Amino acid sequence: MDESSRDVAERAAGVLAPESDLFEDLDSAGFGEALTTALQSSLANPTAPARATLQWWTDLARIPMVATTAWFGREIESPVPVDPKDRRFSDPAWSTNPLFFGMRLAYLSTCRYARDVVGAASVEADVAEKAELALNLALDALSPSNFLALNPAALKRAFDTAGASVVKGAMTFLDDLVNNNGRPRQVDTSGFEVGRNLAATPGKVVFRNELMELIQYAPQTEQVHARPLLCSPPWINKYYVMDLAPGRSFIEWAVQHGRTVFAISYLNPSKDMGGTTMDDYLVHGPQTALDVVQEITGAETIDIVGLCLGGALTAAYLTQGNDSRVGTLTLLNTMLDYTDPGVLGNFTDERTVEKLIKKIAKSGTLEGTSMAGTFDILRANDLIFNYVVSNWLMGQD
Secondary structure (H helix, E strand, C coil): CCHHHHHHHHHHHHHHCCCCHHHHHHCCCCHHHHHHHHHHHHHHCCHHHHHHHHHHHHHHHHHHHHHHHHHCCCCCCCCCCCCCCCHHHCCCHHHHCHHHHHHHHHHHHHHHHHHHHHHCCCCCHHHHHHHHHHHHHHHHHCCHHHCHHHCHHHHHHHHHCCCHHHHHHHHHHHHHHHHCCCCCCCCCHHHCCECCCECCCCEEEEEECCCEEEEEECCCCCCCCCCCEEEECCCCCCHHHCCCCCCCCHHHHHHHCCCCEEEEEECCCCHHHCCCCHHHHHHHHHHHHHHHHHHHHCCCCEEEEEECHHHHHHHHHHHHHCCCCEEEEEEECCCCCCCCCHHHHHHCCHHHHHHHHHHHHHHCCCCHHHHHHHHHHHCHHHHHHHHHHHHHHCCCC
């Protein structure tokens, strides 16, 4: 085995190892522990699990008759509700072929059984929510649509392409295993180039400090409004989340509508920035940007558009400081009330935050893949398994 092949093999083995970052990220919030606790609690009081088991067996016994009856064109009440909008089962074979029809019902019935058992646990609310998330992730992963031999659409494509889709899907899987931590890619980044079809609105850097650059965009109208506009993006994203492709860019739209636009572009974090705090981002980010924009334009007031954390930081600053230089504040995708963060609260409880603090203390930063993985878990069918099917099973780009 040559050196490059050995390196590839070692990286692949590292991804699949139980101690790898992939598995650590997936359970950094203690989902596995919560699910185990809920199962133990539920089984300690066997009445509800026994009732759920009886219902499950009854459902499974009815499925062959229901599938056969449907095959002959007659409708009969399904033992388990079927969501017609579930895209995993959109292929007609899941409804017309008795084998796939029955497989779908058996899977949905098993999902209901598992949820009934875990849901019967007498545990604290936060443990119950984490257990539910962990269970749903496991059930989503075990969907028959995620396996080549059980996915009618993938089987049809394999037949139509004489197996080429299977070969391409396998190659994509190996590439993701080695180069993407074993996760299916959600987008092909090779077609994007900053300045050409991404962040293409003309502008230049007019200020730079140790944490950010301030970009001023060139005017595209004969006259502009007297009040400039400052875009405050989150520091966990690139500034061009507000300047996507031409025709789909907020910054481009604002410039074309007579605004003098500035945008903050934050430095990519590195290990030596481990001591950087939110105060630093505030002082050296929006607060400094306001100073520079006012100095360049001479405007007394400046409008701000804040996105996500960039908006939350700005709103918090204005609430405390009441900066009179700010005209209007527009918030996009910004949470203001953190007392109830919803399902994200499962990732920000005290124990999970303590784990993250220890992890960041070692590396100095939190990898973007960790944060992306959090959002992927919340919508696993759309953001993970959808790409398992299209990329790995169907061999599509």
